[in-house]
Amino acid sequence: MIIKYKNYTSGVHSIDERKDSQELGMGEDYTGDVLLSCSMDKSQHQILLNCEITANVKLSCDRCGEDFLGEIYNEFQVTCFFEEERESKEENVRFLTAENEIIDLSEEVKEYLTLAIPMKILCDDDCKGLCVSCGANLNEVTCECNKEKINPIWDELKKLKNNLNN
Ligand SMILES: [Zn+2]
Numbered sequence: 549m550i551i552k553y554k555n556y557t558s559g560v561h562s563i564d565e566r567k568d569s570q571e572l573g574m575g576e577d578y579t580g581d582v583l584l585s586c587s588m589d590k591s592q593h594q595i596l597l598n599c600e601i602t603a604n605v606k607l608s609c610d611r612c613g614e615d616f617l618g619e620i621y622n623e624f625q626v627t628c629f630f631e632e633e634r635e636s637k638e639e640n641v642r643f644l645t646a647e648n649e650i651i652d653l654s655e656e657v658k659e660y661l662t663l664a665i666p667m668k669i670l671c672d673d674d675c676k677g678l679c680v681s682c683g684a685n686l687n688e689v690t691c692e693c694n695k696e697k698i699n700p701i702w703d704e705l706k707k708l709k710n711n712l713n714n
């Protein structure tokens with residue numbers, strides 16, 4: 549995921565790059581290409597990169613445990629200054645000297661893709677999850693457990709009714 553910024557004139561440019569997720573060195577859960585869509589604002593003293601990344605990754609639903617292929621997305625900014633490297637406490641700041649022909653964004657892409665995986669993973673917002681009693685995947689089957697839970701209530705009512713009748 550390399551930006552050959554020297555090929556571009558001053559101004560704003562859209563740059564799209566894609567690279568196989570395995571070639572990029574993502575984990576084996578990633579599949580297909582990683583897409584990088586970059587808006588590069590190049591001026592005399594600096595380059596501002598606004599980057600969007602998408603990738604497909606095998607995820608496991610926190611509710612039902614099923615594996616599914618999910619698309620993840622993240623964005624980040626990198627600012628590059630055309631000057632000698634100096635100490636910088638800011639994140640995502642780079643210094644480009646005459647030797648730097650390119651800007652390699654591979655590390656940022658990898659980092660931000662890893663961060664893009666949500667804390668709570670759901671195969672679907674409406675995922676019904678697993679039955680707490682029998683473990684059946686309620687997205688696929690309807691188990692009998694709920695009915696059994698209702699039965700004792702009816703039994704009590706029947707008993708009550710019988711008692712009243714007697
Ligand atoms: Zn699920």
Ligand SMILES: [Zn+2]
Pocket residue numbers: 679680681682683684691692693694
């Ligand atoms: Zn059940």
